[in-house]
Amino acid sequence: MRPQLPIADSIVEWDLILQVIYAALGAGVAVTIAVSFAILGATRAADARRDGDTLDTIIFSAVFVLGLAACAAAVVLGIVVMTSKG
Amino acid sequence: MESDIILVIVVGTALAFDFTNGFHDTANVVATSISTRAMAPKVAVGFAAILNFVGAFLSLEVAATVASGIVEADLVTPTVVFGGLVGAITWNLITWYYGLPSSSSHALIGGVAGSAFVAGGADAVLGEGLLGKVFVPALVAPTLAFVTAAIAILFAYRIIGRQSPGTVNRGFRVGQIVSGGMLALAHGTNDAQKTMGVITLALIANGSLAGGSDPPFWVIVSAATAIALGTYVGGWRIIRTMGSRIIKMDTAQGFSAQGAGAAVILAASHVGFPLSTTHTISGAVMGAGAAKRVSAVRWGVAGNIMIAWVLTIPASATVGGGIYAVASVFGEDSAIGPVIVAAIGLTLSAWAFARRVRRGPTLTAAEA
Numbered sequence: 001m002r003p004q005l006p007i008a009d010s011i012v013e014w015d016l017i018l019q020v021i022y023a024a025l026g027a028g029v030a031v032t033i034a035v036s037f038a039i040l041g042a043t044r045a046a047d048a049r050r051d052g053d054t055l056d057t058i059i060f061s062a063v064f065v066l067g068l069a070a071c072a073a074a075v076v077l078g079i080v081v082m083t084s085k086g
Numbered sequence: 087m088e089s090d091i092i093l094v095i096v097v098g099t100a101l102a103f104d105f106t107n108g109f110h111d112t113a114n115v116v117a118t119s120i121s122t123r124a125m126a127p128k129v130a131v132g133f134a135a136i137l138n139f140v141g142a143f144l145s146l147e148v149a150a151t152v153a154s155g156i157v158e159a160d161l162v163t164p165t166v167v168f169g170g171l172v173g174a175i176t177w178n179l180i181t182w183y184y185g186l187p188s189s190s191s192h193a194l195i196g197g198v199a200g201s202a203f204v205a206g207g208a209d210a211v212l213g214e215g216l217l218g219k220v221f222v223p224a225l226v227a228p229t230l231a232f233v234t235a236a237i238a239i240l241f242a243y244r245i246i247g248r249q250s251p252g253t254v255n256r257g258f259r260v261g262q263i264v265s266g267g268m269l270a271l272a273h274g275t276n277d278a279q280k281t282m283g284v285i286t287l288a289l290i291a292n293g294s295l296a297g298g299s300d301p302p303f304w305v306i307v308s309a310a311t312a313i314a315l316g317t318y319v320g321g322w323r324i325i326r327t328m329g330s331r332i333i334k335m336d337t338a339q340g341f342s343a344q345g346a347g348a349a350v351i352l353a354a355s356h357v358g359f360p361l362s363t364t365h366t367i368s369g370a371v372m373g374a375g376a377a378k379r380v381s382a383v384r385w386g387v388a389g390n391i392m393i394a395w396v397l398t399i400p401a402s403a404t405v406g407g408g409i410y411a412v413a414s415v416f417g418e419d420s421a422i423g424p425v426i427v428a429a430i431g432l433t434l435s436a437w438a439f440a441r442r443v444r445r446g447p448t449l450t451a452a453e454a
Contacts, residue, residue: 013218017226019357020350025234028349031265032238032342036245039257043249071264078268078348081356082144082275 031074038067089164089292091421095428096164096288099171101312104281106178107190108138108316111277113324114187114347114367115270115317121329122340124259124266127320133263134270135318141274142282142310156195156215157202164288165413166201168424171284172431173197173406177398185323185331186394189362193402194280195220200403201410205418216399219360224395227350227361228369235346235373242338243378258337265344272351273363274313281309328368331387333375343370365395 041064048056115138116130125133174193181188195216202210246254282301285308289295295302301309333339347363347370354361368391375383413423 013359016357016359017222020226020354020359020361021230023353023356024230024346024350025237027353028231028234028346029238029241031345031349033241033245035257035261035341035345036242036338039254040245040249042257043246043253046253071261075264075268078352079144079271081352082141082272 027074031071034067034070034074036067038064038071041065041067088419088421092164092168092419092424093288093292093294095421095424096168096171097285099168099175099428099431100281100284100288101308103171103175103178103190103194103284104278104309104312105316105319106175106182107277107281108135108313109319109321110178110182110188110190110316110324111273111363112317112320113328114363115266115273116320117325117328117367118335118340118344118371119259119262119266120325121335122255122259122262122337124262124337124340127325130266131318131320134266135314137267137270138274138278138317139310139314141271142278142306142313144271144275155219156212157199158206158210158212161202161206161210162198162287163205163418164291165418165424166205166410167198167284167288168413168427169201169204169406169408169410170194170198170402172409172427173200173402173404175431176405177402180401181394181398182321182323184390184394185327186391187324187328187364187368188391188394188398189224189364190277191280191360191362192220192224192395192398196399196402197406199399200406200408203403204407204410205414220399223354223359223361224365226359227354227365228372231347231350231366231369232373232376234350235343235370236377238346239339239342239374239377242342246338255337258341261341262337262344265341265348268348269344269351269363269367270317272348272355274310276355276363278309278313281312282306285309327387327391328371332368332371332384332391333382335371335374339374339378343367343374346370346373 041060041062045057045060045064048060112131112134115134116125116127119125119130120127124130171194174190174197177188177193177196178190199211199216282305285305286295286299286301289302289305290297290299329335335343344367347367350366350370351361351363372383372388409427413427414420416422
């Protein structure tokens, strides 16, 4: 059983803090992963194109596009959050 | 007549605070981008200034009261707000001088709390509000940003590990421009609104606006302009601390810090949890550095920053309380006190500006 901290519970909004932690950790790490994969996709697709490897070119181009799309979605979501706050 | 004079002084002081807010917080948006050469310094501050201006128009959900839930609302008179604003401006300028990133929001809250304390005694300050809305977020923001940036940079290194540095650097620099833009927009949206709230409250208190009114257009434009101008002037001392004195960062670290910081700020904004942009970005920069190597963070600099955070509320409260005591010495409703304090403040500002002009440009050749 969790120890009760009645005074702290009434002052500090623990639910809100937990929501922030989940959302921030998820979004912060996901955005960096998306950008990293976009960079990886762009680099490897360019290498594969130079080597004439069509399959790898297609796969890594798809990785690049997906990474970029995830970043674009994050930007749109961020703007929606800013405009709808209150 | 007297109340109109106080109103004009409060509006002018609120815009001055807004200017120092932009000036002080430029580093949050541009320091990592400048440090990793994602953008040239002047381009970075220009970009941040424009997006701060735009951000001020994005959402008009203005805070109903200054330091709401932290001080007794009935005690917040224009003179109390004036004392709080001067306390916040003073702390912003002191921390800028020492190149320390500290929260402008906390400085304003501290200033108003100190002013209200002198006006109404200990009961004027709501301890529970301070704990829940200031102290807990001040612990959560840097810790969460630290952990998020640290995990993010480990993933980034793992994914892009063996790729050519040229492409990787270009990619992360583009990412930094986008994440910096998001931060600048978010900063304009959050921080310009504090000033809009202060001015709107003063107008309502003076009877110039009906209770519950939205801010007039001139208030929105002037608050947006003041924060954008402050951002454009740029607090270069803090930019240096944030960009290169805490850690020497590479482009991946710069992006992880900025991306994680933006994510934390927007996530908090989404659920309505008040976090300081400064605490968040500083924590993210430290996290991005420590994840690579703990000794990469200059913990002495980080310690000084944390001391400034701890001192923000008491120091701005002390100045705010002192200013209120002086401003109200001729009576709470008298304009004489605020006029004297404002005249002294303007004289000191003119003297400091003249000194700065005589000393020459604030940018080094490399920064220009």
